[in-house]
Amino acid sequence: MDNQLVSDDSPAYIVAEFSGNHGQDFSVVEKMVEAAAACGVDAIKLQTYTADTITLDSQSEEFQIAENSSLWRGETLYSLYKKAYTPWSWHKKVFELARARGLTAFSSPFDESSVAFLESLDVPCYKIASFELNHFPLLRAVAKTQKPVILSTGMATLEEIGAAVDYLAKYGCRQLALLKCTSCYPAPVSAANLKTMADMKRRFGVPVGLSDHSKGMGVALLAVGLGARIVERHFVLDRHSDAIDGAFSSTPDEMALLVKESKDLNRAIGQVSYGPSxxxxxxxxxxxxxxxxxxxxxxxxxxxxxxxxxxxxxxxxxxxxxxxxxxxxxxxxxxxxxxxxxxxx
Missing domain, CATH: 3.90.1210.10 (Antifreeze-like/N-acetylneuraminic acid synthase C-terminal domain)
Structure with a gap:
């Protein structure tokens, strides 16, 4: 990951996902970069799409978000993504700001055009969102870059994960990590099923981690204790703002706590040892x-x-x-x- 090793022996790699929490205000995203660096995270991540590259501008029922439990009830897919996307014209500047502060900066592409755009910015790696795990044209485009790939597995069956892993390998992916994910916003703690991480590691032989959408830091910290080598959480300056993902995002204080406690947990796990330390x-x-x-x-x-x-x-x-x-x-x-x-x- 941008010359930083992610392995069983390395501390958990902490990623601050910006998503649309900047509210399309560049001054906010600048403050987010500063705050993320102050927290001590390893990387920041954007999402690279537009409403037009991810869905259709339709008012028909299947394009409506109607679940009572949804934070975005009443939106159409198009209206939601139009509000939530990160302007592509920002990416280069945001990446430069992050790198100047010692952070790795990368993104989740959502179609082939976004991969081509991110390649023009020479991103060091890619993250595939859970909802895109079945988007094989996207997987092929990402794999062909031969850069490290982090694949989220929310909603995916074992067969679907296996098919995606094989397809990525077929087209050139040689460095892969899998993230356990619960694709609910926010995600109930009872649905975390963190034991799946160890099973994925056993089956696929790659580093594993967690893309966490739960409230609080308990699930993320437990994941580190159970062997997560990558932990991604959405990041927000102020949960009580109008940030689109604020309800399940980490504030700077919480993200700093995650970084500190993750390092402590890694030291506590240590190695097999008998006799007085x-x-x-x-x-x-x-x-x-x-x-x-x-x-x-x-x-x-x-x-x-x-x-x-x-x-x-x-x-x-x-x-x-x-x-x-x-x-x-x-x-x-x-x-x-x-x-x-x-x-x-």
């Missing part, structure tokens, strides 16, 4: 050990009445307790001192 070595002295509990003279016998197993751990290990009972001392011992092997006959 470097951080634990100072704590070893607070384990239990065998101590003399009363003054003893040379030649006296060790009994249950004159030793105890207590903290700290400077004496013999308690595993030797039974073995030292009945042995004689060859030196005097003061009370509250550790019993050592060298003290015994």
């Amino acid at each position: 470097e951080a634990e070595k100072d704590s070893l002295k607070y384990r239990r050990s065998i101590y003399v509990s009363q003054p003893l003279k040379p030649g006296m016998t060790i009994t249950k009445d004159n030793i105890r197993v207590v903290r700290p751990g400077f004496g013999l290990s308690p595993k030797h307790y039974d073995a030292v009972l009945g042995r004689e001392l060859k030196v005097a011992k003061q009370a509250n001192t550790p019993l050592l092997e060298s003290d015994l006959v």
Whole structure:
């Protein structure tokens, strides 16, 4: 990903999806780039389409968004995408702003013309949206660039994912990641089914991650703990603005939290390790050990009445307790001192 390795051993790669949350105000998108960089994300992502490249300008029923649960109820597909698209004339400037702040910048194309346009801007990689997984002409155009591809899998059956993966490979895709996704806006937590990530990794042998549309950060953070190597969340400056995806987008404070906690989680996962870690070595002295509990003279016998197993751990290990009972001392011992092997006959 733009010379940044995404693998099982790398920290989660965090992507801030701008979608249409800029409200087609370039000053807002400039502020979004600044805020994303301040949050510490790895990349920002745009969506490259127009209403005309993604749907038809029709008022007929099948083009209406009528679900009561939809944030965009009452819109037609055309009217929604006309409001939500990112002007293509912005892309070059937005990418330059992002790169100047150390961010990778790329986009989701939605048809072949958008791939050609993004190639003219030399994007480092591509994201395929869940709703486009079955758009094989788009998959072919993206695969032919031979650049890394992130494929979201919302709604897709295992057979559909397999067909898309095979088709991408057929036309030149050699670097692929799959994202678990729930294509609801916002997505219910109960529909996340994050165990699917491990299954996709096992079946397809590629890095996996999450495209998250749920409210809050819990699902995204759990995904990191379960092995997500890429996490994408929609990004908004102010959830209470008129931003089109604001209800399920992360604010700068939330995105900064995701970045920080993801890094901490990666460190916490660590590796298989037994024995005291470097951080634990100072704590070893607070384990239990065998101590003399009363003054003893040379030649006296060790009994249950004159030793105890207590903290700290400077004496013999308690595993030797039974073995030292009945042995004689060859030196005097003061009370509250550790019993050592060298003290015994």
